[in-house]
Amino acid sequence: MNGDLKMNMVLNRNKIKVLVAKPGLDGHDRGARVLCRFLRDSGYEVIYTGLHKTAEEVANAALQEDVDVLGMSFLSGAHESYVPRILDILKKNGVDLNDMVILVGGTIPEEQFKKMIDLGVDGVFIPGAPMDEISDFIDLKIKEKRDKSSDQHYFVGTKLIKAEDLV
Amino acid sequence: MTNKEKNVTNKEGWHKEYVKPLLETYGERKDNFKTLSGIDVDRLYTPEDIANIEYDKDISYPGVYPFTRGPYPTMYRGRIWTYRMFSGFGLAEDTNKRWHMLLKDGETGLSTAFDFPTLMGRDSDDPLAMGEVGKCGVAIDTFEDFERLFEGIRTDKVSSSFTINPPAAVIYGMYNALADVQGVDRKILRGTIQNDMLKEFHAQNTLVLPPRPSLKIIGDIFEFGVDTNPKFNLISISGYHIREAGSTAVQELAFTLADGMAYVVLAKERGIDLNRIGPQLSFFFNSHNDFFEEIAKFRAARRIWARFMREEMRTTNPEAWKLKFHTQTAGCSLTAQQPLNNITRTTIQALAAVLGGTQSLHTNSFDEAWALPSDEAARVALRTQQIIAYESNIANTIDPLSGSYFVENLTSWMEEKALEYIDYIKEMGDGNILEGEFVGIDQEYFIKEIGDSAYEDQRNIEEKKRIVVGVNEFTLEDERLTVPLLQINEEELRRIQIERIEEIKERRDTKEVESALEEIQTAADEDKNVMPPIIRAIKALATEGEIVGVLKNVYGIWAKPTLL
Amino acid sequence: MMVQDIIDGIKNKDIKSLARAISWIEKEREEGIELIRNIYPYQKEETHIIGITGFAGVGKSTLSSRIIEKYRSMGKTVGVVAIDPSSPFTGGALLGDRLRLGSLSLGSSMWTDPGVFYRSVSNRGRMGGLSRMTGDIITIMSVFGFDKIIIETVGAGQSEVDVIKVADTSVVVLMPGMGDRVQFAKAGILEIADIFVVNKSDLVGAERVRQFLEEMLNFTDYRKGERRDGTSEEWKIPIVMTIGEYNNLKGIDELVQKIDEHFDYLVSTGRLKEVRKKRAKSEIETLVSDIVVSLCYKNHSVDLDEFAKKVSNKKIDQYTAAEKIIEKTMTENDIVNLNTSHYL
Incomplete structure (x- = not known):
């Protein structure tokens, strides 16, 4: 990413609100908490849901807090059930997914990347994803959504791709 | 000038004569070399570095106090460690099938992975179970599920391990109930229940009851188990999860042993003979990538424990001095990228565990950064x-790395650093380490220590101070991942489990269930042992959620979330 | 979304509209000011605004979570604004209060209760701006129609104290072992209390904190002249001992009762009108000074550096410099058709 552009984004980060969520009964929160800390140190406003939240609780928090970014962490495989339910509740409550960046992180098999994107997820990050990549993607995606860019990018696994490259 | 041999009699002289001139010209790869946990590693270790270690007092012989070289005189020459592969998924019958496969392949001990609802003491029909039934482990709601899990497996033939914590009393009760059904004497049951709530509060977060009641139930299990199942490990004091949550090796060592010491104090406060329960306490460590650091950790653990049990707790039974442990290779070291590399990582970690003298071992499958292991990956x-x-x-000779200047020095160093942590925890409790644990949990001491290490580790990876092959170095441009994955149809599993629960609730003797549950409540209210009424409720086909529900009613729930 | 849509949404109790309206205020968007201009007449007189403050670690979030639960059991709707500090270096913040809100895994969920709206905001290094933001959010929540609005903030300094001043009822939370009297006094949070809470009252030293508070209430003039509503001889400041942990709850019912009694007192004595007028006055004062400051410095013809140079070189004195800046600003700007939103 262009250096000037990035700097410009960094300056605006404290206007960006991120909800980091741990839906489900899985208690593995190392990644979620490290990410919260990193995002805070990078200038974002971060809300962490804590553990053991239901789909309804996560969606309601995202709605009430009117977050710019909703990031969900799964190390239990429960994303298959939770992600569609959470996004569904958001949409039913009038949230336009073109207005919120949706990220999923954790043990997400590659064969499910496309399914996640089709559901409305913008970025899928796997365990050990560099945190810089996550924040760069947040910045890029917020800009693309705000500008209603015709050239939307997605993040899947380790790669930034364009919509047409999605398989 | 001609090249002439220079006379060197010590490390300093060697450095001056040989190293320094070379450093001035070429330098080294890095300014400083550290272990994975951040311990400085010297260029060379020599007899000077072990000068204050006494062989008889600090190292000694295998099977001889302080057991630095191993708990048994013959170690793997007598018997290879137990291959204990953690597995469980889907319905009880799915896991049973996998178990039969693993036993046929030569596995020598079973180890059960439960799904999240079971781990949290919730039934499959609980609203919070949605999306999680049978997903990350096997779903057990009632004793009938448990019987299906052990179909064709004799409790007198195989030792079984259960990774279960808040509902440990229920699963442990089921195992005893199963022995009764199979006509096996409870006294000869072998196996392990994890039953380690302290590390849940520190790292793993499978939390249901508040700290003190959680420990009360553990005390009940100790009391019951010492008499009923004298060959059974009543707890597996676990550093594994502490490490997975991001701790360093020293923190893993220190917090695990501090937890162990707290459980011994608990047993003592409950009036249990430490000479009897000592041999029924087992440990569970992580084996990560830093080969020598891990080996030193295992060796230091045995030494610290032996000294604690003998010198501080004044036990007289040498069996109570021996730290015996299970090892799992580090799940957090597995990479999603280039997953076959994980086989190599796991091999190095397994070697460290064996050279560290483990009693049983789980090796991770290469696909676990993506999902539960497939049959093929589990077999590899x-x-x-x-x-x-x-x-x-x-495995031909015992503790072959002993006497290595480096390994012995590192073993002593880790012992020293761990004891500093342990002393601090004890201080928090005004000299009582069990109280120190409660204070540390309340003040989020453990969580913060571990969280700081986790954050630092991640920063090190991002800044390439720590290289992870395939992740921040040696990456592939256009990597496609073609790992065959185990497919789980959670909705279908949940439907089946809910049907089973409904059918059982129709069929069972409701009066007996209610009366058994009441008996648990009374026992809890009156501070009596909950194990006997729990076994009664299990046999009456009460669900796990119902039994844990009674305990929640009496003791309340743990509701203290941690921010960072 | 258009301002009118949001206004209609708020009046129709649409959560999404409420959430977005607050975002406009938080992000200092022009739409936020336009919104306030349009909705202010619809604020509900009967909305009770409760401020909860105290040092970090006293258990405020847990306590307010229990208060929310209590109000819900009484059938009252609750809107919450939880303010956390942001880092002065990066501007980033970790908004941790929501974490304490009771969820389904602990029994019943306040996260999904339609009678609860919870919003976490950062102070974003705002100084005066923080109380302005909070005031605007309260205005919006009041129009939405919550029975109770809770503002929760760390009592770390003057700006937090100012925030709590927008409340009708201020609850100051203390706990045992949280520093000495000097610290309490310094932070200035004692003067604003309508109710004192000693939380974590099962800990050693709780009684001592209570005695200290009692002494202070007896020996000082807090109850006579200097309180903001000027009525303290009529309202006897209570001290409530609480424990907010689920397994050991204590004093929550009493606390909620005292909070409500205080509001009844404000209403029945007519003091509520005075409190709200004071709040309005302070809002206007802040706005005027914010606008004037902004007018002066956003004016490109005023070169502050140039003036600074002159003053430091002893060419002119600082009073003259200030007068010149204001004079120049006033003469060069269209003060008649001032559009505030350009200056905030």
């Missing part, structure tokens, strides 16, 4: 252990 993981056992010949 088991074969890794068999190759180490039979092809490498490292």
Whole structure:
């Protein structure tokens, strides 16, 4: 990413609100908490849901807090059930997914990347994803959504791709 | 000038004569070399570095106090460690099938992975179970599920391990109930229940009851188990999860042993004979990538424990001095990228565990950064252990790294650093380490220590101070991942489990269930042992959620979330 | 979304509209000011605004979570604004209060209760701006129609104290072992209390904190002249001992009762009108000074550096410099058709 552009984004980060969520009964929160800390140190406003939240609780928090970014962490495989339910509740409550960046992180098999994107997820990050990549993607995606860019990018696994490259 | 041999009699002289001139010209790869946990590693270790270690007092012989070289006189020459592969998914019958496969492949001990609802003491029909039934482990709601899990497996033939914590009393009760059904004497049951709530509060977060009641139930299990199942490990004091949550090796060592010490104090406060329960306490460590650091950690653990049990707790039974442990290779070290590399990582970690003298071992499957292991991946993981056992010949002699200047020095260093942490925890409790644990939990001491290390580790990876092959170095441009994955249809599993619960609730003797549950409540209210009424409720087909529900009613729930 | 849509949404109790309206205020968007201009007449007189403050670690979030639960059991709707500090270096913040809100895994969920709206905001290094933001959010929540609005903030300094001043009822939370009297006094949070809470009252030293508070209430003039509503001889400041942990709850019912009694007192004595007028006055004062400051410095013809140079070189004195800046600003700007939103 262009250096000037990035700097410009960094300056605006404290206007960006991120909800980091741990839906489900899985208690593995190392990644979620490290990410919260990193995002805070990078200038974002971060809300962490804590553990053991239901789909309804996560969606309601995202709605009430009117977050710019909703990031969900799964190390239990429960994303298959939770992600569609959470996004569904958001949409039913009038949230336009073109207005919120949706990220999923954790043990997400590659064969499910496309399914996640089709559901409305913008970025899928796997365990050990560099945190810089996550924040760069947040910045890029917020800009693309705000500008209603015709050239939307997605993040899947380790790669930034364009919509047409999605398989 | 001609090249002439320079006379060197010590490390300093060697450095001056040989190293310094070279450093001035070429330098080294890095300014400083550290272990994975951040311990400085010297260029060379010599007899000077072990000068204050006494062989008889600090190292000694295998099977001899302080057991630095191992708990048994013959170690793997007598018997290879137990291959204990953690597995469980889907319905009880799915896991049962996998178990039969693993046993046929040469596995020598069972180890059960439960799904999240079971781990949290919730039934499959609980609203919070949605999306999680049978997903990350096997779903057990009632004793009938448990019987299906052990179909065709004799409790007098195989030792079984159960990774279960808040509802440990329920699963442990089921195992005893199963022995009764199979006509097996409870006294000869072998196996392990994890039953370690302290590390849940520190790292793993499977939390249901508040700290003190959680420990009360553990005390009940100790009291019951010492008499009923004298060959059964009543707890598996676990550093594994502490490490997975991001701790360093020293923190893993220190917090695990501090937890162990707290459980011994708990047993003592409950009036249990420490000479009897000592041998029924087992440990569970992580084995990560830093080969020598891990080996030193295992060796230091045995030494610290032996000294604590003998010198501080004044036990007289040598069996109570021996720290015996299970090891799992580090799940957090597995990479999603280039997953086959994980086989190599797991091999190195398994070697460290074996050279560290583990009693049983789980090797991770290479696909676990993506999902639960497929049959093929689980088999490769088991074969890794068999190759180490039979092809490498490292099991031929005991503790072959002892006497290494580096390994002995590092072992002592880790012991010293761990004891500093342990002393601090004890201080928090005004000299009582069990109280120190409660204070530390309340003040989020453990969580913060571990969280700081986790954050630092991640920063090190991002800044490439720590290289992870395939992740921040040696990456592939256009990597496609073609790992065959185990498919789980959670909705279908949940439907079946809910049907089973409904059917059982129709069929069972409701009066007996209610009366058994009441008996648990009374026992809890009156501070009596809850194990006997729990076994009664299990046999009456009460669900796990119902039994844990009674305990929640009496003791309340743990509701203290941690921010960072 | 258009301002009118949001206004209609708020009046129709649409959560999404409420959430977005607050975002406009938080992000200092022009739409936020336009919104306030349009909705202010619809604020509900009967909305009770409760401020909860105290040092970090006293258990405020847990306590307010229990208060929310209590109000819900009484059938009252609750809107919450939880303010956390942001880092002065990066501007980033970790908004941790929501974490304490009771969820389904603990029994019943306040996260999904339609009678609860919870919003976490950062102070974003705002100084005066923080109380302005909070005031605007309260205005919006009041129009939405919550029975109770809770503002929760760390009592770390003057700006937090100012925030709590927008409340009708201020609850100051203390706990045992949280520093000495000097610290309490310094932070200035004692003067604003309508109710004192000693939380974590099962800990050693709780009684001592209570005695200290009692002494202070007896020996000082807090109850006579200097309180903002000027009525303290009529309202006897209570001290409530609480424990907010689920397994050991204590004093929550009493606390909620005292909070409500205080509001009844404000209403029945007519003091509520005075409190709200004071709040309005302070809002206007802040706005005027914010606008004037902004007018002066956003004016490109005023070169502050140039003036600074002159003053430091002893060419002119600082009073003259200030007068010149204001004079120049006033003469060069269209003060008649001032559009505030350009200056905030």
